[in-house]
Amino acid sequence: MPDDIKKYLFDLNNADFLSVFDEFSDGVIVSDPNGIIVYYNDAMSRIDELNREDVILRSVTEVYDLTPDNSVILQCIAKRIPIIDQPNFYRTHMGKFANTVHSVFPVFNKQQMVGAICFVRDYNMLVNTIAAMPVPDQNARFNDSAITFDSIIGEDPVFKDAIRSARMASQTPSPVMLFGETGTGKELFARAIHNHSARNNQKFTPVNCAAIPENLLEGILFGTSKGAFTGSVNKAGLFERTSKGTIFLDEVNSMPVGLQAKILRIVQENKVRRVGALKETEIDLKIISSINRDPRITIAEGTLRSDLFYRLGVVFIHIVPLRQRLGDLDILVAHFIRKHNILLSKQVRSISDNVLELFRIYNWPGNVRELEHVIEGAMNIVGDGNTIRMNHLQSHFSNWSIRSRSNEAAPAPAFMHTPAQNFQPPEASPAPEVPQPDLKKQEADNEKEILTRVMARHGGNISQSAKALGISRQLLYYKIKKFKIDRSQFS
Template sequence: MKKDHHAAKLENEIDLYKQMLDLIDVGVHAIDENGNTVVYNKKMMEIESLKRSDVLHKNVLDFFAFQDEMHSTLVQALRIGKQTVHAKQTYHNYNGKEITTINHTYPLVRDGLIQGAVEISNDVTKLERLIHHNMKKKGNTRFTFDSIIGKSPVFSEVIEHAKRATRTSSYVLIVGETGTGKELFAQSIHNGSSRSSGPFITQNCAALPDNLIESLLFGTQKGAFTGATDQPGLFEQAQGGTLLLDEINSLNPALQAKLLRVLQEKSVRRLGSTKEIAVDVRVIANMNEDPVDAIAGGRMRKDLFYRLGIVTLFIPPLSERKEDIPTFVSHFIQKYNELFQMNVKAADEEVLALFQAYDWPGNVRELEHVIEAGMNMMMDEAYLSLHHLPYHFRFKHGEGRPAAQLQANPLQKTAAADTFVYTSPEHTTDFQTQMEQFEKQYIVHYLEKMDDNISQTAKILGMSRQSLQYRMKKLHISRQ
């Protein structure tokens, strides 16, 4: 009778322990010396989307998939007595659900021998998904320093200076021609800094009239003007993050003075309000002209430049780092291979020579557009060739051809000097049709000039005989 009472008391205590384990907000999973589950509480069931009956008294490796058995902290604790704390672990249950937890794992020792192991888990699966979702939602900050292409010495120096700027919250001024990648640098600085989890907001200062830009930047107070409402400006919206002001030199001097006050005081006053609102915002500004020229021309206040230009990055144009062109070409071909479901291997030697000879006034952006346009003209060819490139690029004032090539081929001089008049087809404004008709008329014009000599026509057009024959076939040009 006494024994039955002891057994009942023990059973009651075990039941109390089970209830306590089910009430705590962490997952508890314990295994015995054989790896079989002996404790599996309610929170652990929620974390791993499993029933207690599915796991209890069964081997841990039968229900959870790891890259390797020893990737399981629970198995490590059992087999080698390893204690692990604050360990992030991602694994899959037998239903294929991915689970991410922060674990504290301990071996259970009795009489100097490992008798089992216990794992206490905090579920961070939802947090991981939320972070991933927010990163995708941000979208406009997808660039990091790994996204920046180019290894020329002059460009590598700029990248190094930009990386150093991530260590502080000082204002940054980025100077570079259109298409050099100024916003790419701005996003990389933001994502590499302690503000990376904060907002990244961009505003082109030339995109809107002065009155709208002012209210957009600084916000409005209800009653400030007809229809005005309480509206936070971009500085308030960028709190704790980064505000990128593009084409800062397009702001009028009065607005530049107001901007300077915000930068100095680190507070903003909404239009129509007397209340100062403290702002913690890193400002990065872009401009596409030399600050000295902008100041001399009255397009930028000198005091604003001194305040903004604590860190000034001058991004060199593509014409000053042509050794990076082959890298860009490979990158963009691969990019549009994926987008267009194509398998272009590379640009041929003629194209690369043309790219090296060209000055690229539109910089990297222009190079990308030329490659994208060229790949749109390709069929099943493996290499991007001259005849694939857009006309405005190939024949623009005879530019883009090495001078030595023109000198070596007098026929090309004749072509450059020859007058070709394009006759637009009636009743069509379709761009593709116009381009095809232009190309057809252009080829026919020089075929007639060269008395239908394919080889001579190919030379005067700066392409191979095979390329010309391909274009003729595609455009249904037949010559007797």
């Protein structure tokens, strides 16, 4: 080999490539062979809404709500092969959702793998950079600030009543509580309320209370004061940083009860005190919260303080599950096909009659979010076809018969069918009404039996069992603890 080429290769091997990645418009993550993040560029920080210092030297599964089975970085490390243009919808442990495309490459030094490098492109950025695509108002379609009540798809009368209530509530400073199952669109409602309010030019901060570890949640929300604990620094929490804007506390019923009392004080006094500090800071917030279970039950079980419910539920809006508004299936399917035709550069026009019939009898435990994921998954493998057919649904409906009827939710309480503005919160005393003990025990026994059967089928694997049940991993962990299920019996 000529000396000048040897010199070039030597210089190339010793070049500082990371400084180049600093300027990338795409997100870049570099991890070691154990999945520990050692590099994280500014673009990735913007996508995840996380600070570099909170990510570096932490494992992929600490930063993201992922497992070795569904993390593309960990899959690349395990298989030692590249993963190219992998669509990925994920959530950070701070509660931020991201819809992205990942390309991950193993990095070798001679024959030894020394880590992986992951390039991440945000779908929003894709839409904004493909300027030649003839799509009108394409930025508005994927810009959170452009989400309005007109963006919420549905013609069901009860669902439209919820939209009307939310629209009116957006014009007042009063707290709003959204009640709906996982996947019904609570964050979409929250963003529409913010964007329709006088605060629409200020910050909107979503916080997934179920996804953040209990020991970190207080510091994240309230902030920290230097010296409060080992390594603590002066840092504003989300309440302070969002002042003048809107904060969305998603699944507030999963928040520790002790922390709920501190949230109540903020709502009442509009002041926040950082952890370890003496001084209070005034804040001005529109607070939107959500719960995913019947408030009467959560109050009776002690997982939601009744006084916090009264304060956060000044305006109470129930978002009905998809199974109760199946008349909206046609327009929802058409909407998601249009959306993912743009994102995936497809030409899909419809779904087959057999698929539509299956959609109509399926119970949709994951609601509208699950429907979108089914459509997106099918469109990834439809090829050049223009119709989604049964063979494009992959394995999503392999256990649909169990999930569609056996696991069907109990009939909704009567208050769910009343207009949102007429809802009367439960009285603190006497205790809120709960189902009769014998009926409640029978329902609990049935639910435990289904959980046990599904977990046994999957050898106790949490990710696989949660997917088969159509619920989140966090909810499955909660139910395992609730029903005192011993996972060791499945291994």
